[in-house]
Amino acid sequence: MTSPEQSSDWKDLELERLYLDFTEEHLNPLWTQLGDLMPMTPTSKAMPFVWRWSRLYPLAARAGDLVPVGRGGERRAIALANPGLGGLPYATPTLWAAIQYLGPKEVAPEHRHSQNAFRFVVEGEGVWTVVNGDPVAMRRGDFLLTPGWHFHGHHNETNQPMAWLDGLDIPFAHHIDTGFFEFGSDAVTDDSTPDISRSERLWVHPGLRPLVGLDASASSPIAAYRWEHTDRALAEQLALEDEGYPATIEPGHAAVRYSNPTTGGDVMPTIRAEFHRLREGTRTRTRRDVGSAIYQVFEGAGRIHLGDDVHTVHKGDLFTVPSWTPLSIESQSSLDLFVFSDAPIMERLHLARSLVVEGA
Numbered sequence: 001m002t003s004p005e006q007s008s009d010w011k012d013l014e015l016e017r018l019y020l021d022f023t024e025e026h027l028n029p030l031w032t033q034l035g036d037l038m039p040m041t042p043t044s045k046a047m048p049f050v051w052r053w054s055r056l057y058p059l060a061a062r063a064g065d066l067v068p069v070g071r072g073g074e075r076r077a078i079a080l081a082n083p084g085l086g087g088l089p090y091a092t093p094t095l096w097a098a099i100q101y102l103g104p105k106e107v108a109p110e111h112r113h114s115q116n117a118f119r120f121v122v123e124g125e126g127v128w129t130v131v132n133g134d135p136v137a138m139r140r141g142d143f144l145l146t147p148g149w150h151f152h153g154h155h156n157e158t159n160q161p162m163a164w165l166d167g168l169d170i171p172f173a174h175h176i177d178t179g180f181f182e183f184g185s186d187a188v189t190d191d192s193t194p195d196i197s198r199s200e201r202l203w204v205h206p207g208l209r210p211l212v213g214l215d216a217s218a219s220s221p222i223a224a225y226r227w228e229h230t231d232r233a234l235a236e237q238l239a240l241e242d243e244g245y246p247a248t249i250e251p252g253h254a255a256v257r258y259s260n261p262t263t264g265g266d267v268m269p270t271i272r273a274e275f276h277r278l279r280e281g282t283r284t285r286t287r288r289d290v291g292s293a294i295y296q297v298f299e300g301a302g303r304i305h306l307g308d309d310v311h312t313v314h315k316g317d318l319f320t321v322p323s324w325t326p327l328s329i330e331s332q333s334s335l336d337l338f339v340f341s342d343a344p345i346m347e348r349l350h351l352a353r354s355l356v357v358e359g360a
Contacts, residue, residue, distance in 0.1 A: 042290060044322035046092045047084035048307040053122070053297075053316025060101035060163050069108050071186065076101045076108075077166055080294075082320060088171075091320050092292035094342040095271075096170035101163045102127055102156045107191075110153035110184030115173045116219065116268040117146040120165040120338050122298055122316050126158030130188040131223050136197040138164065141227025141298065143258055143275075143338070147219030147268055149180070153188040165296055165318070167340050169270040199223040203261060213262065220260035220267040230256060234277040234336075252282035252331075265344075272343040278302070278331035286328040286357040293321045293341035300335035304328070326357075 022029060030037070060078055069076050077098040079089035091097040100119075102108060110130070119129060125139040131152045136144055138154075146152045156162060173179045202210050203222045213221060237254035240247035248254045255276045258267045266272045275298075278284070286305065295304075296318045304311050304319060305328040312332075313319065321327050329337070346352040 042324040044093065044292070044324070045084045045086075046082045046090075046292065046320065046322040048309065048320060048322060048325050049082055049084075050304075050306075050311045050313065050317060050319040051080055053314070053318070056099050056318075057163060057316070060099045061161065064101045064103045064161055069102070069106055071109060071183070074109065074111060075166075080318065080320070084322075090171040091294050092171070092322060092342070093175075094169065094172040094345065095292055095294055095340070096166075096168040097294050097318065097320075098166045099163055100166045101161060102154055103161045104156060104159045106156050107187055108154040109186045110151050110188055112149050112151045112182050112184060114148045114178060114180040115168050115170050116148045116270050117152075117166060117168045118268070118271065118273065118340070119144040119146070120167070120273075120296065120340075121162075122165065122296060122338075124160070124162040124164070126160060127154055127156045127162045127164075128191075128193055129154045130190055131199075133189040134198045134223055135188075135190050135192050135194055136199070136223045137193070137195060138162070138224075139227065141230060143225040143230070143273060145220055145223055145225075145267060151184045151189070153184065155188050155191055157193055165338075167271065167273075167294065169268075169342070172270060172342065172345065197223045200226075204229075209261060216262045217260070218269045220258075221262065222260075222267075225258050230275050234275065238277065238279065250285060252279035253277075253284055268344070269348075270342065270345055271340055273338070273340045276329075276337045276339065278329065278335040278337075280331055280333050280335075282335075283330040284328050286326050288324045288326050288355045289321075289341075289343070290323055290351055290353045291342045291346040292323050293339055293343075295319050295321070295337050295339045298336040298338050300331065300333045302332050302335040303330040305330070 063076055067076055077100040079098040080091040081089050082091055121138050121140050121142050123140055127138045128135045131146055132150045233256050234254045237247045258273045260267050297313050297315055301314045307325050
């Protein structure tokens with residue numbers, strides 16, 4: 001007769017053999033990994049993190065002195081690498097962000113890729129990005145689109161360098177194996193310097209849509225969303241609030257979303273972009289969102305309550321908000337913030353979820 005101890009030893013030995021056989025056949029049992037695969041709430045490997053503009057810009061300038069722009073490297077772009085993602089050049093698991101630096105009179109050659117991209121300018125002017133042959137001026141506060149598979153290059157017409165924020169969906173495209181890349185001309189297809197791009201001349205008239213390109217497009221046909229329009233829209237929201245109208249999303253907090261005029265939806269299928277303005281002394285409600293976001297301070301100073309930590313941020317600083325990380329923002333002066341996120345992906349996949357904590 002087999003004793004209970006012998007039976008237990010036999011089971012332990014057979015279980016050990018079972019797990020070895022799983023490994024040999026490249027199998028993983030769910031019962032040993034349930035908490036990792038199906039957590040009670042999202043547990044991103046990405047960390048809440050702040051990058052300081054006072055450190056980023058000098059490093060980009062040093063790269064400008066030492067690293068040429070041309071075929072091969074293509075761009076002098078320095079990616080934000082989230083410390084929780086094992087050295088990958090990703091700000092979040094779905095979003096890529098970088099500081100791109102173009103020196104005086106430099107030209108970045110044309111190329112195209114299936115990943116969607118944009119530029120946001122926190123300071124400077126004098127560079128034109130040429131998107132599918134359309135030269136688009138880049139100036140402070142402008143939000144500029146380079147939808148997937150559009151040829152694009154940049155040329156600096158001044159004797160001063162310029163840096164800006166690049167945002168792309170590179171990590172998402174990499175994870176799902178959808179990336180394509182193609183070189184274009186070694187220069188740019190149009191090196192002219194118009195104040196207004198052709199796409200703006202056609203599309204940027206309030207409430208009016210041209211009777212060309214009537215089919216809905218996945219990405220907005222507008223190449224540049226100009227700061228003067230963004231600034232005025234935010235100022236008018238706050239002015240209406242002062243007049244007693246419910247024009248802001250919460251007291252002292254105005255916000256706008258950049259939109260695609262052919263659909264009324266987001267500017268690109270994988271990226272949402274917004275701009276927020278907080279009056280001095282305003283604190284937003286604490287919220288959590290499924291999906292990740294990256295903020296850049298455009299003007300002013302404030303304190304961000306991000307996860308378990310509080311950080312003071314100033315002009316140019318960038319911070320990342322991983323999925324389901326609690327965030328509240330407190331303005332120490334009038335505070336302007338640009339933000340982009342992967343919200344369109346989450347919404348289209350019916351995975352979006354938010355939690356707002358009233359009074360927090």
